[in-house]
Amino acid sequence: MKRRRHTTEQIIRKLAEGEKLLGQGQSIEEVARHLEITESTWHRWRNQYGGMKADDVKRLKELEKENTRLKKIVADQALDIDMLKELNRGNF
Template sequence: MARRRHTPEQIIHQLCEGEKLIGEKFSIEEVCKHLEISEASWHRWQAQYGSMKSDDAKRLKELERENARLKKMVAEQALDIDMLKEVNRGNF
């Protein structure tokens, strides 16, 4: 079976669908089979996205992208500072 990646929005949708099925007295095994995921994925998703709504997942993705951009800027500034210190010492 080929691995596939699900977006956070898809995961949240599947969790909601799974919760409805569990509410209808289906077992977790049956729910996972219906959603075509493993039980490990179900539990991992439940822990990570259990209380999120779709808007929360989108906001989380935005914040992660912003965080990565800021980390890159800090790393570039640190390299610039190191380069300027090296030039200031005359070791170029």
């Protein structure tokens, strides 16, 4: 199978289509083949995005991006505090 990246909207759409096919009695093997993904990808997507709508996924990605930015700010502040403590001790 050729490797490709899927957008979150495509993943949600494929999960919905896959659930529909599963409801019709097809096996996970057949569903994965129809969606042109591996079974492990199906399970990973289902665990990560199962039950979400496209808007929920967009919001999740935004929150993860903001969380990363805030963690970087906290790390920078911790370095500044350590530096100031070192300067205050006179060990410069």
